[in-house]
Amino acid sequence: MSRVVFVTQQFDPDDPNLGLVVAQVAALARRVDEVVVVADRLVEGALPANARARSFAARTQLGRGARLALAVTRELPGLRGGGAVIAHQVPLYAIVLAPLVRPAGVPLVLWWSHWKMDAVVRTAEALSTRVVTVGPTTFPMRSRKLVTIGQAIDVDRFAGDHVPHDGPLRAVVIGRYSPAKGVATIVRAVALTEGVRLDLYGPAPNDEARRERASLQRLVEELAVGNRVELHGPLRRDEVVQVLARSDVLVNNAPGGADRIVYEAAASGIPVLASNRAHEDVLGPDAFYARNDPHELATKLTALTSADRHEIGGRLRERVRRSHSVDSWAEGLLRAIGQAARS
Numbered sequence: 001m002s003r004v005v006f007v008t009q010q011f012d013p014d015d016p017n018l019g020l021v022v023a024q025v026a027a028l029a030r031r032v033d034e035v036v037v038v039a040d041r042l043v044e045g046a047l048p049a050n051a052r053a054r055s056f057a058a059r060t061q062l063g064r065g066a067r068l069a070l071a072v073t074r075e076l077p078g079l080r081g082g083g084a085v086i087a088h089q090v091p092l093y094a095i096v097l098a099p100l101v102r103p104a105g106v107p108l109v110l111w112w113s114h115w116k117m118d119a120v121v122r123t124a125e126a127l128s129t130r131v132v133t134v135g136p137t138t139f140p141m142r143s144r145k146l147v148t149i150g151q152a153i154d155v156d157r158f159a160g161d162h163v164p165h166d167g168p169l170r171a172v173v174i175g176r177y178s179p180a181k182g183v184a185t186i187v188r189a190v191a192l193t194e195g196v197r198l199d200l201y202g203p204a205p206n207d208e209a210r211r212e213r214a215s216l217q218r219l220v221e222e223l224a225v226g227n228r229v230e231l232h233g234p235l236r237r238d239e240v241v242q243v244l245a246r247s248d249v250l251v252n253n254a255p256g257g258a259d260r261i262v263y264e265a266a267a268s269g270i271p272v273l274a275s276n277r278a279h280e281d282v283l284g285p286d287a288f289y290a291r292n293d294p295h296e297l298a299t300k301l302t303a304l305t306s307a308d309r310h311e312i313g314g315r316l317r318e319r320v321r322r323s324h325s326v327d328s329w330a331e332g333l334l335r336a337i338g339q340a341a342r343s
Contacts, residue, residue: 002033004337005075007068007097008088011039011053013046019237021088022046023154027330038071040064065096072097079106084337086111091124098127107340109333113138113151115256129340132333137278138257147339149332150281151263151324155317158268159245168197168228169305172247174240174261175254176202177209177216182253182275182291184219189251189297191223196301198251201243203234244268249304252276253291267320269313273300282319284312 006025010018029035029048037053044053054074056067072085079085084107087093094110101108110128112121117140125131125143132147133139139146171190175181183200190198204210213231220229235243240261244250250265252274262279265272272283275291289296322328 003036003075003078003083004028004032004034005036005038005072005079005083005085006088007038007072007086007090007093009039009090010041011037011046012041012043014043014237016234016237020152020154023157023326024088024152024329025051027152027326028333031330031334036075038068038075068093068096069100073100076100076104076106080104082341084109084340086333086337087124087128089113091121094124094128095120102127102129107337109337109340111333113257115140117141129343130336132336134258135278135281140257147332147336149329149336151258151260151320152326152329153260153263153267153320153324155267155321155325158241158264158317168195169301170246170248171196171198171251171301172243172249173198173200173251173253174202174235174243174265175252175259176234177204177213179208179212179215180255181212182255183212183216185253185292185294185297186251187216187219187223187225187229188294189301190229191225192294192298193301195305196228198229199232199243199247200230201232201235240264241268244270248309249273249301251297251301252279255291263320263324266313266316267324269310269317271304271307271309271312272316273297273304282316282324284315 008021011021013019013022025035026048029050035051040057042053042055054071056064056071058064058067085101087110089111098108107129109130110124111132113134130147131145132149134151135148173183190196204213217231220226244265247270249271252259252262258278262272262274266282273287275289289300
């Protein structure tokens with residue numbers, strides 16, 4: 001394939017949510033002649049050597065839509081006969097671009113990994129040539145266009161060679177504060193165990209999140225585990241790597257589709273305990289617990305205090321490298337584009 005246009009919100013290695021896009025683009029750039037990144041905000045110094053960038057930044061949504069359409073229109077001549085447009089994690093991009101891209105005979109591929117399904121996502125699916133996602137649970141709608149390609153984890157960013165230490169088992173939860181995350185169950189499980197410490201990290205960007213953080217702090221005090229459970233603020237991308245490197249287990253109780261932090265923890269070479277079976281493609285059967293059962297989770301945590309965590313973590317890291325790395329992701333995306341071009 002000669003060229004792809006990659007449309008995304010931000011292209012910035014320091015962005016706490018979308019910094020991973022830089023590694024995704026780099027993986028694509030190693031496999032095509034040129035990548036054109038079209039984004040609202042760009043750090044051009046982070047582009048690979050064979051990449052260019054166009055910004056569609058504007059003060060209004062209408063202005064951004066118009067500039068996005070113009071930027072992609074200017075690239076269409078170079079995409080005919082071997083190129084594609086990728087709409088990354090914003091279904092509205094596919095809706096805006098479909099009337100331009102599809103009549104030109106250029107594949108339009110939507111990357112969407114989320115449990116949310118609404119009219120916008122359904123419309124984007126109908127207008128796209130292909131839809132790519134992590135796995136069966138991350139696009140909760142039947143579609144003949146769907147191709148599952150795994151997560152895109154930059155495995156080499158993570159330490160990988162985790163060495164267990166003496167002292168309490170260090171458990172960690174990473175993710176925004178939200179009642180939907182089920183963190184209260186994790187706090188209750190830690191209260192039922194001996195020799196386990198828990199650190200919670202995440203942003204509280206709205207009133208609901210701030211109420212949840214306050215509720216968790218009250219629970220910590222009620223259970224008298226303030227010496228073993230601590231609530232922290234959000235982490236930068238580099239801090240996520242550091243926190244995982246000094247932790248012994250990630251605990252995840254989020255519902256919905258596959259949660260990215262589970263794969264990043266596995267890439268770090270530490271065990272993961274999760275309630276969501278969406279992670280069966282990387283975690284073993286012993287890693288799962290019932291979502292609202294702190295007693296079962298406490299049993300799992302206690303078992304880990306004497307388990308060979310180094311062996312478990314090494315096995316998880318290799319699974320991520322095999323099926324959920326940025327390289328396997330890029331290969332899967334290009335295969336999906338090839339299928340779209342032949343259809």
